[in-house]
Amino acid sequence: MKNFYKVLFRYSLLAFFPVTANAAGTYYTGYYQSPQQGYSSQTYAQRQATNYNTSYANSGVRYSLPSSSRTTAASNVATKNTGTQPASKKGFWVDAGIAHENAMWRFDMKESGSILSYDNVAWNVLDVRAGYNFDAGNFGLTVDAGVKYGMQYGESAMYDDDVTNGGYFINAVCESVDGAGNCIGYIGDRMGHALSIGTSKGGSMLGFNAGLGLTDFFKLGNVRFTPSLGYRHFSYKLTTEKNYGVAVETMTCFEIDGEVQCDPVVIFNGSTILVRDNPYGATSVPSDSSNFATGDTFYYYQPGKSHSYEATWSGPYIAMDMNYTINQNNAVNGRVELGLPGYKSEGDQPYRFDWAHPKSVEDEAGIGSAIHFGLGANWTTAITNSVALSIGLTYDYYSVSDADAKTYLNENYYMTEWNRILTGGIYNVDGYEINYGSGYSSEADMLAYNLAAQTIQSLRDSCPGWVCSVNKEVESIYRSLGIRVGINASF
Numbered sequence: 001m002k003n004f005y006k007v008l009f010r011y012s013l014l015a016f017f018p019v020t021a022n023a024a025g026t027y028y029t030g031y032y033q034s035p036q037q038g039y040s041s042q043t044y045a046q047r048q049a050t051n052y053n054t055s056y057a058n059s060g061v062r063y064s065l066p067s068s069s070r071t072t073a074a075s076n077v078a079t080k081n082t083g084t085q086p087a088s089k090k091g092f093w094v095d096a097g098i099a100h101e102n103a104m105w106r107f108d109m110k111e112s113g114s115i116l117s118y119d120n121v122a123w124n125v126l127d128v129r130a131g132y133n134f135d136a137g138n139f140g141l142t143v144d145a146g147v148k149y150g151m152q153y154g155e156s157a158m159y160d161d162d163v164t165n166g167g168y169f170i171n172a173v174c175e176s177v178d179g180a181g182n183c184i185g186y187i188g189d190r191m192g193h194a195l196s197i198g199t200s201k202g203g204s205m206l207g208f209n210a211g212l213g214l215t216d217f218f219k220l221g222n223v224r225f226t227p228s229l230g231y232r233h234f235s236y237k238l239t240t241e242k243n244y245g246v247a248v249e250t251m252t253c254f255e256i257d258g259e260v261q262c263d264p265v266v267i268f269n270g271s272t273i274l275v276r277d278n279p280y281g282a283t284s285v286p287s288d289s290s291n292f293a294t295g296d297t298f299y300y301y302q303p304g305k306s307h308s309y310e311a312t313w314s315g316p317y318i319a320m321d322m323n324y325t326i327n328q329n330n331a332v333n334g335r336v337e338l339g340l341p342g343y344k345s346e347g348d349q350p351y352r353f354d355w356a357h358p359k360s361v362e363d364e365a366g367i368g369s370a371i372h373f374g375l376g377a378n379w380t381t382a383i384t385n386s387v388a389l390s391i392g393l394t395y396d397y398y399s400v401s402d403a404d405a406k407t408y409l410n411e412n413y414y415m416t417e418w419n420r421i422l423t424g425g426i427y428n429v430d431g432y433e434i435n436y437g438s439g440y441s442s443e444a445d446m447l448a449y450n451l452a453a454q455t456i457q458s459l460r461d462s463c464p465g466w467v468c469s470v471n472k473e474v475e476s477i478y479r480s481l482g483i484r485v486g487i488n489a490s491f
Contacts (some may be wrong), residue, residue: 097486125150140215152203196245315341341373370400
């Protein structure tokens with residue numbers, strides 16, 4: 001019955017892993033044991049003349065041969081070893097390598113419609129993996145752990161797109177405003193759309209994992225398979241500088257043949273719009289303020305840090321390692337890994353005066369909410385019986401579709417606005433004089449007439465503690481493809 005369950009488990013794995021190969025993955029630094037370990041350094045004639053015990057590596061059982069049958073048995077051993085897959089060597093092994101990876105990271109916000117992506121991110125990566133293979137009878141037990149560290153190479157582009165799929169709320173449009181800042185002749189809400197392109201450099205990444213596997217658990221033809229379970233952590237940080245953008249304020253948006261078109265805010269006939277100066281130090285772009293105004297349409301440049309994000313994918317995985325020995329000096333090995341990590345991303349946008357810093361936004365999904373699919377393949381060639389060189393490819397794909405989003409608002413900014421509207425007066429804001437009118441006798445009176453105050457009050461009510469939360473708001477994808485060169489050794 002024990003053998004029955006063992007066979008059943010092996011064939012269950014054969015049925016399961018072809019499915020996981022299409023699901024999700026991680027970086028791979030496979031170890032390699034020289035196939036020369038399976039061959040005696042003695043010649044056939046020397047073996048015939050030598051009295052020794054023959055070891056069957058695959059079974060782990062030693063047989064003592066009578067002297068009368070040594071020649072025939074030795075000949076049979078040579079025949080059995082030739083062309084077969086030698087078992088993984090028991091003992092300690094270590095593998096180290098360097099890789100160059102090209103990656104992209106993108107996340108989409110469903111409700112707001114904003115898209116932010118880092119494209120063509122290049123990483124130079126150093127990784128080290130080590131483990132120990134135990135003899136466990138008919139198959140072995142292996143434990144392993146690895147770490148990788150990478151630095152961003154060169155510069156890549158970041159796109160912050162609020163044009164293609166959405167926009168952001170700005171204020172209300174009024175025909176005119178009285179001296180107290182009250183809206184007269186409410187027209188509707190103004191919407192703004194912006195697009196910026198910045199330079200990303202100086203990023204870093206860190207990954208580590210630990211696993212437990214069954215060495216050479218089964219064979220399929222001449223390929224040996226080692227299934228394993230483990231835990232993997234992967235995180236990276238990307239920062240944007242020199243961000244160029246344009247913000248276009250629009251009045252109404254409509255759809256034509258599947259594309260969204262928006263009318264810009266353009267007011268004629270001497271009407272004016274009471275608008276705040278934009279947060280980037282540029283002014284709105286009126287041609288002739290007495291006859292024409294464009295609201296908050298402007299170009300901007302952010303010379304310092306405009307965006308900074310740190311993302312983490314961390315959770316359990318199952319993996320399958322495969323090893324095929326070509327000849328005494330060469331072999332091919334590979335790995336397929338499926339993980340179910342959690343996801344977390346924290347961002348800071350220091351040029352947003354209405355958001356908190358250093359943490360402006362946070363997106364999060366628990367363990368099992370994301371998927372990770374990893375592939376790795378190496379060709380190895382032996383230098384000695386214990387040392388080999390390798391060259392290979394790595395591929396990783398991470399994805400989460402329903403992460404919860406939080407936006408941390410700047411309470412000081414909103415409450416300063418609240419008090420200025422309530423008391424009225426002229427204030428110098430970022431070098432510009434802003435007239436807040438004559439003020440109000442009470443907060444109730446202000447909330448009855450002032451749209452800006454109503455907006456602030458709405459934020460206080462809908463964002464407890466000045467933290468706005470939206471469930472299942474974020475879709476995020478990270479993928480990378482790399483080439484790796486390494487060296488490994490066994491002891």
